[in-house]
Amino acid sequence: MTHTARRIGRSLALVLPVVLVLSGTLAVTMVPWADNSSQILTASAEDVSVPKKPAAPQDLLRDKLLGELQQGEQPGAVLTHLQQEVNGRPSLAEHCVSIARALGRAAVEAYGPTKAQSYARPVCDTSYATGVASMG
Template identity: 60%
Template sequence: MSRGRRPNAESQVLTASSDAASSQARARAPHEVLRDKLLTELQEKNPGVALTHLQEATNGRPSLARYCVDIDRVLGQAAVAKYHSAKKAQAYARPVCDTSYASGVAQGH
């Protein structure tokens, strides 16, 4: 193989890899994207911000409501991990998705 063709072949491989990565990113379900976004907010800000955005997301897009309990529970667990205290994590509790956040705090403890 000549040197002139090699960059082209590498370019094709990189393009194919990039296309595959883009397909995988598009394949993520909306509730998974929301969960990851909220977990990031919880870490960067606080659980209250994440819980408010969860409530807004489920109100604005009712199809996400069926995932609310699971996401809320994960947020509770993440809050305990962040603060190393169930008491501090519980201080952010609010009635989003019933009592799922509190359940997550208890599980994370």
């Protein structure tokens, strides 16, 4: 019987502080001494700082290339940059199709379907043209 009591005691010793901290932290929703015009202090589980997961290389590349298009870079030059990146980092090859399609869609938004199609070339097969066609 004392062995069971010790086990329960150890479990409570580990769990109880965590429960008390979380319940105390999550219970605070508004401080009564703050007037309505001042900032209200709140606490919730969503406010806990969690390290941000680093973006995947293909997401970084897609965002970079879409940014180039948005800054006025010609789609042909952006497609060349995509091909260079894929050639330099073969691990990106499996994502080339989705990136090229995204570039095609963005080019249609920037240049219209006819002009965007004029930049099509065989980067990642015909994925850029597919992206253009899906928007046009």
